Amino acid sequence: MLDDMEDNRRGFLKCMAWAGTGALFAFGGGVGTSVGLDSALAAPLKSTPTRPFTFVQLSDSHIGFNKPPNADARATFREAVAKVKALPQQPDFIIHTGDVSQLSRDDEFDDADQILKEAGLPVFFVPGEHDMLDPDGGKAFRDRFGKGTKGDGWYSFDHRGVHFIALINVADLKPGGMGNLGAEQLKWLKADLAGRHSSTPIVVFAHIPLWTVYAEWGWGTDDATEAMKLLARFGSVTVLNGHIHQITQKVEGKIAFHTARSTAFPQPVAGTAPSPGPLKVPTEQLHSMLGITDAVFVRGSERIAVIDSTLA
Amino acid sequence: MNRAFKILSFQAAALVAGGLMMTTVSVVTHAAVAPAATTVRIDNFSFNAPLVTVKAGTTVTWVNGDDIPHTVVAANGAFKSKVLDTDDRFSFTFAKPGQFSYFCSLHPHMTGKIVVKA
Numbered sequence: 001m002l003d004d005m006e007d008n009r010r011g012f013l014k015c016m017a018w019a020g021t022g023a024l025f026a027f028g029g030g031v032g033t034s035v036g037l038d039s040a041l042a043a044p045l046k047s048t049p050t051r052p053f054t055f056v057q058l059s060d061s062h063i064g065f066n067k068p069p070n071a072d073a074r075a076t077f078r079e080a081v082a083k084v085k086a087l088p089q090q091p092d093f094i095i096h097t098g099d100v101s102q103l104s105r106d107d108e109f110d111d112a113d114q115i116l117k118e119a120g121l122p123v124f125f126v127p128g129e130h131d132m133l134d135p136d137g138g139k140a141f142r143d144r145f146g147k148g149t150k151g152d153g154w155y156s157f158d159h160r161g162v163h164f165i166a167l168i169n170v171a172d173l174k175p176g177g178m179g180n181l182g183a184e185q186l187k188w189l190k191a192d193l194a195g196r197h198s199s200t201p202i203v204v205f206a207h208i209p210l211w212t213v214y215a216e217w218g219w220g221t222d223d224a225t226e227a228m229k230l231l232a233r234f235g236s237v238t239v240l241n242g243h244i245h246q247i248t249q250k251v252e253g254k255i256a257f258h259t260a261r262s263t264a265f266p267q268p269v270a271g272t273a274p275s276p277g278p279l280k281v282p283t284e285q286l287h288s289m290l291g292i293t294d295a296v297f298v299r300g301s302e303r304i305a306v307i308d309s310t311l312a
Numbered sequence: 313m314n315r316a317f318k319i320l321s322f323q324a325a326a327l328v329a330g331g332l333m334m335t336t337v338s339v340v341t342h343a344a345v346a347p348a349a350t351t352v353r354i355d356n357f358s359f360n361a362p363l364v365t366v367k368a369g370t371t372v373t374w375v376n377g378d379d380i381p382h383t384v385v386a387a388n389g390a391f392k393s394k395v396l397d398t399d400d401r402f403s404f405t406f407a408k409p410g411q412f413s414y415f416c417s418l419h420p421h422m423t424g425k426i427v428v429k430a
Binding site for chain 2: 067068102103104129130132133135173174175176177178215216217218274275276277278
């Protein structure tokens with residue numbers, strides 16, 4: 001049993017450190033690593049022969065949020081973007097894993113757009129549930145940030161040999177349930193993955209965690225296991241989510257799961273508060289709460305080295 | 313005599329007017345006494361009265377006390393609020409008997425039910 005588990009641990013994930021304002025991912029030789037933005041600023045990534053590329057994940061900017069503990073979510077988002085801009089090795093792009101806005105208002109989307117433009121980088125979005133509040137249930141978000149996407153906004157793209165998949169799990173949610181992908185999207189995902197070599201590194205991003213962090217607070221996706229079955233044959237799968245405003249991480253088989261911190265406000269650790277509402281830390285503590293660096297190191301087997309797609 | 317009649321008729325008119333006013337007041341009082349309204353608060357990501365039983369004709373008002381927006385959406389499509397930010401309200405009058413399960417479409421683990429009796 002243990003041997004089987006070891007055999008399945010092809011996934012290699014190395015998280016040097018995490019920062020509250022964003023996570024930086026680097027790909028080199030098919031191995032995904034991540035470092036906190038603060039660490040990256042302090043010590044530039046070493047270049048490797050495979051010319052690694054990096055991208056940044058931002059999440060849960062909640063533009064328009066103005067209650068304790070953060071009276072100005074625009075300002076903290078701008079700080080996060082400024083940190084990205086200051087990275088010595090500029091990322092190839094940014095992904096935003098949802099809850100761009102607080103209430104799906106046009107001015108909130110406008111401001112998020114303007115602030116992100118300051119980075120001067122392409123940005124790939126998925127909506128959070130806060131971005132689906134217009135009368136048409138997410139059309140305002142899709143018109144602005146999801147042009148050319150399919151269904152409720154899903155899409156995929158390739159970048160230097162890595163296949164990126166944006167999934168939507170905040171549309172048409174069911175009473176009593178959690179996040180939901182739905183049959184139509186799962187069918188699309190199956191077709192999207194068909195014919196791809198299992199050595200292709202995969203990055204999946206969606207707003208709500210694609211594994212059950214805490215069902216009592218709805219921190220999970222009801223039909224995520226269906227998606228994971230489709231991804232199971234790939235040698236390197238990294239799943240990036242937001243929604244819960246804190247770092248959590250899990251490696252299961254070849255699939256590494258992460259959730260990112262918010263740029264707006266922290267939320268309690270699962271089950272430690274009456275509700276998942278904003279953690280009302282004193283103003284002077286907000287940045288340190290968002291900026292706590294959590295060092296995690298997960299060692300996989302050497303098998304990852306056999307991945308034959310380079311990212312050069 | 314003529315003058316006294318005038319006074320009496322004025323008093324009669326006043327009495328008639330007073331009687332009308334009393335009738336109006338009693339109607340208003342009757343409406344206020346009837347159990348035709350109830351409130352469900354939303355606090356800590358939950359409907360604080362998850363099961364409410366009311367008579368047909370009752371207006372139910374939901375009030376969001378959280379710092380995070382919520383919605384109130386009937387599973388059968390009977391009603392659907394706009395997004396309720398902090399302290400926002402949504403009301404719906406249940407005209408006919410029935411059972412109405414509802415949830416928050418942002419946080420679907422939040423569920424509640426209104427039972428309407430005849």
